[in-house]
């Protein structure tokens with residue numbers, strides 16, 4: 001069999017090998033159904049078990065109970081940019097946003113098209129979004145405070161989440177969801193496009209606190225209301241069955257093979273330390289995010305010239321290391337080291353980086 005590459009793609013991204021193997025193994029006959037999971041009815045017991053298991057695993061990993069609903073909504077993380085203000089804004093009250101890059105900017109733009117009083121209470125745009133802002137004042141009256149927990153493109157991450165006081169937090173966790181443990185209780189809503197850290201593309205996972213559902217205006221279109229999804233266990237219409245099935249397997253892998261989110265976090269910290277320590281010790285590679293704001297998921301760095309960056313990405317691919325090109329909007333290089341990319345892959349990457357530096361530096 002041809003060797004699989006070490007996958008540093010930003011999303012869609014690497015999936016755990018045991019998950020891919022299980023998909024392959026049960027592809028032609030899912031649990032004795034005589035059909036693949038792609039072919040069974042979403043109204044069948046087979047699929048019901050899958051979606052229920054995914055919900056139970058999510059709640060168990062995040063240590064949450066019946067105060068929260070776990071929803072699967074198509075349209076990616078991007079649809080949430082408009083669903084959140086449509087569903088959760090409150091008449092006569094502001095909504096607060098912290099701007100830490102491309103994805104926050106898009107979320108703010110969507111909110112501004114729908115809500116009168118959108119406040120950008122902090123931004124790191126002054127330094128090219130290379131850091132996480134520390135000074136901000138949350139309006140006590142705000143209907144919610146929105147932030148992006150990990151900035152996939154610029155390589156920054158909130159090490160400690162903002163304190164909203166009584167204001168419910170809302171976070172786009174697309175690129176670091178299930179990478180670490182945290183207290184979910186201050187959050188009114190969390191959302192994540194599946195294709196970064198928990199599965200293939202095709203759905204977002206949305207965790208919503210019960211009290212938020214009371215805000216949903218009755219006159220919204222059916223498929224844009226959170227209540228449509230919470231009341232029907234995400235099956236008001238046909239859900240992204242294969243994606244949800246894969247998410248369930250990824251969550252099972254985190255629980256049973258890794259041993260939960262504390263362990264996952266430990267591994268992710270180890271990976272980040274290996275890569276950042278190497279970059280810091282080299283005069284050749286330069287990290288682009290400020291030291292206290294660095295992401296453990298997307299490690300962004302530059303080489304001395306764009307020519308060398310091109311050569312680096314091409315040479316790496318020849319050696320079986322894929323996906324190291326930075327986002328097209330910022331250039332440079334980026335190694336996305338999500339949950340499924342292990343310590344060994346990061347060690348191999350550092351080995352290649354050292355070799356490359358020796359050769360051309």
Ligand SMILES: *Cc1c(COP(=O)(O)O)cnc(C)c1O
Pocket residue numbers: 011075076077078079103148150151152172173174175193194196
């Ligand atoms: C990738 C990404 C998105 C966009 O996700 P889609 O599912 O493609 O809409 C939004 N926010 C963050 C933080 C991302 O990394």
